Amino acid sequence: MKVKLVIIGKGNVGTCFLQLMKEKEKVLKEKFDFSYKIIAIFEHDGALINENGIDLEELLKMGEKFRELTYWKKNIKATELISKLDINVLVETTPTNPDTGEPAYSHIIDALNNNIDIIASNKGPFYLKYKEIMDLAKEKDCIVKYEATVASCVPVLSIKENLIGNEITSIKAILNGTCNYILSRMTAEGVPFSLALKEAQELGFAETDPTLDIEGFDSAGKLIILANELLGWSKTIKDVKIIGITKITPQALELAKSDGFTIKHLAIANVEKKELIVEPRLIERDSLLNINGTLNAIELHTKHAGPIIIMGRGAGGPEAASAIINDLIYIAKKRGHAR
Ligand SMILES: NC(=O)c1ccc[n+]([C@@H]2O[C@H](COP(=O)([O-])OP(=O)(O)OC[C@H]3O[C@@H](n4cnc5c(N)ncnc54)[C@H](OP(=O)(O)O)[C@@H]3O)[C@@H](O)[C@H]2O)c1
Incomplete structure (x- = not known):
């Protein structure tokens, strides 16, 4: 049929x-x-x-x-x-x-x-x-x-079927290619936020009105879907504490770099604390989440197998x-x- x-x-x-x-x-x-x-x-x-x-x-x-x-x-x-x-x-x-x-x-x-x-x-x-x-x-x-x-x-929702014998205890992810592109450029070139955003717009990575991306709402929406699907929650976007990337300066990134860190815009679901957060966070420079450009990466912490990381192109027809x-x-x- x-x-x-x-x-x-x-x-x-x-x-x-x-x-x-x-x-x-x-x-x-x-x-x-x-x-x-x-x-x-x-x-x-x-x-x-x-x-x-x-x-x-x-x-x-x-x-x-x-x-x-x-x-x-x-x-x-x-x-x-x-x-x-x-x-x-x-x-x-x-x-x-x-x-x-x-x-x-x-x-x-x-x-x-x-x-x-x-x-x-x-x-x-x-x-x-x-x-x-x-x-x-x-x-x-x-x-x-x-x-x-x-x-x-990136098959991050269907991965649930492959983890039914395990238990996901937290999710840490980079879910917005525009934000990651901007932060990558600011880190690599020391350019200010406004210039990196303009560049992203010229290259077609950022919308003419980039508010939903740079203020963190796009990542928060995706985090809700991940948490509901993978953790069995029933949350809505109102349950997420959201901070965007507009206040990050090249100086802050430089300081992080000199201490062996970088700043990434992370979406986090923590089972123990029952919290959902989207905000800029320091991560170690050799962290597997330290990806560049428009890529997305999702780190699932599991009870029986430690972290599992999945990454790839997060957009495109x-x-x-x-x-x-x-x-x-x-x-x-x-x-x-x-x-
Ligand atoms: N593009 C990506 O990389 C990507 C990746 C994953 C998910 N998504 C999601 O997938 C969806 C589509 O993305 P897209 O990039 O294909 O967007 P798009 O190019 O703007 O296409 C959306 C289409 O829907 C039409 N449309 C608007 N209102 C409609 C209605 N009431 N009934 C029927 N058709 C309607 C639009 O027509 P008009 O333009 O003529 O108004 C347009 O042709 C979005 O929700 C997006 O967030 C996109």
Whole structure:
């Protein structure tokens, strides 16, 4: 049986996902006996809808002109149609409103109420309303996967399955590539914060409005997801003490360096103290968390095996898309649609 999908958000991640699905179509069939149909792709101003399955080759050839396809329906919203479409899985890749989690929150709740499994790259709903979403998923016997929300393709949420015989006692992580890039540049070149930020913006690593990154909210959202998923907590972003990196000076970094340390923007969950913190911290220069550039790193302290560190590229369309495909294969296997 073919898995029937709907995708909401045809931006960077959504389009990379469509490209990878097309590229991997044969492999998915041969390796996992998995086949699929994409029934609808929603954008903010309408949707491509084809109950027989959208021809991805034709769609991808259209590039940004996809609205010229005959099955483009203007001004249709996902919330009006989710209950009417015959689908198994909803893939949510819209941007996040950090205060409400919308529009993804409504898309996810609607889908769960219609017994549709979820894959999301959008972290907003999970750091704001994790418990509500998971309780509803349980009630409706739905699977919710969201690996791409934290560190993109770095499999830090699914690592939980490989640690069920162990116990995680704390999490220490670098979860925001923009902050890490800025601090790395300030450390290496002795440049002030404002210059390092400008450089990050010029290179496309930082947003035009970088507030959510540099003030620590982005890392805090990801920390909540890690703590809830890996430690079994039910926290929201309000439970995190957050300090950004805007007050760090080249002098402070120089002083840290002369003592054998460096300053990193860490996201920390401590089981014993039951606390969640995002703030600049001194770490030893030879610490494995002392990574440079836009990378992400996550150190899990475990009761029976000491620290386990996992690192990699924490952003990027293809990276997030590959995490979504992992989640999709997981769901397909669980539902008996793949072997
Ligand atoms: N990019 C990454 O590296 C990365 C990695 C991991 C996770 N994520 C997360 O994944 C999500 C998508 O990221 P992205 O980089 O693909 O963003 P993006 O390029 O801005 O794409 C988002 C798309 O969603 C569309 N959209 C907005 N509101 C919508 C609505 N109500 N209904 C349907 N579509 C809507 C946008 O349309 P318009 O632009 O036309 O408004 C846009 O095409 C974000 O939540 C992001 O945090 C991104």
